[in-house]
Amino acid sequence: MDVILIPGFWLDASSWQRVAPLLEEAGHTVHALTLPGLESRDADRAGIGLRTHIDAVVAAVDALPGRVVLVGHSGGGAIAHGAADARPDRIARVVYVDAGPLGQGACINDELPIVGDEIPLPPWGAFEDEDLVDLDEALRAEFRARAIPEPAAVATDGIELSDERRYEVPITVIACEFPSALLTEWIAADAPFTRELAKVRHVDYVDLPTGHWPQFTKPVQLGQAIVTALTPSAAAE
Structure with a gap:
């Protein structure tokens, strides 16, 4: 399976370097992305917004044959959701790493x-x-040394969604900061930030207790969790 890895804020493709090998060992083909404006600290970030990043992921999907899996960390989860909305028939699953789908x-x-x-x-x-x-x-120092400023409009633009077939795309939420049981409680309580997630038809939850950057703090466990999410039984849902 082709797997597109979408980094969260301040990170480029290399942030997945300890996770990608586990996916490759499981037989998947990994495509870790560096999104526009994150190429270097000196990159021009003017005019780059949330749609720019969604379009970059859609272009990566369109460049591959067949159906693909999107893995989005943190803010990359919203970008993955936008791409699933744009190409719902091309996405086999979205894996949200300490993230979730963003509502209209x-x-x-x-x-x-x-x-x-x-x-x-x-x-x-x-x-x-x-x-x-x-x-x-040590990990904080490594993170700060590799961090690249995020284009401001990626964080502040409202997401535009148009195809309700996005709710038919199966998803896996890897819960790190807060346990999945708490997420389901928030959904049951109709917390506003969970309303888009509540509309998704097929949701699996995986608990990976750690902080917000498991690709640094628990990379092996994160890789294993993603591989498990992509097993035939999960992907067939």
Whole structure:
């Protein structure tokens, strides 16, 4: 199976380097993306918005034969959802890594501090304690050294969705910061941020307790969880 890996904010394709080998060992073909504006710290990020990133993923889907799997981490989950909306017949499954589908008109995060056309990686104190679980000093230093400013409009643009066939695409949610049991409680309580997720017909949950960046803190376990999500029994749902 062709698997497209979509990084979260501040990260490029190399952020999957400890995860991709497990997928390849399981027989999958991995396509880790570096999205527009994340090519380098010196890249021009003006004019790059959420639709730019969704279109880049759609182009990657269109370049491959047959159906593909999308794996989106954090803000990359919203991008994956936009691509599933654009190509619902081409997506075999979406795997959300500490993420979920974003509803019509919502933005990924409009509270991050913007500097010009970009959002640099904030100080660690800007994050919740749950975000930083298992992200020790060495991993924090590695993350900050590789971090690339995010195009600001990717975080603040409202997502535009148009094809309700997106709800027929099976998904797996890998829950890290909060257990899946809490997610299902929020869905039952009709929490606004879960309403799009609640409309998806086929949802599997996997618990991987760690912080918000499991590709750094638990890469082997994350790779194994993705492989399990792509087993024939799961992919056939």
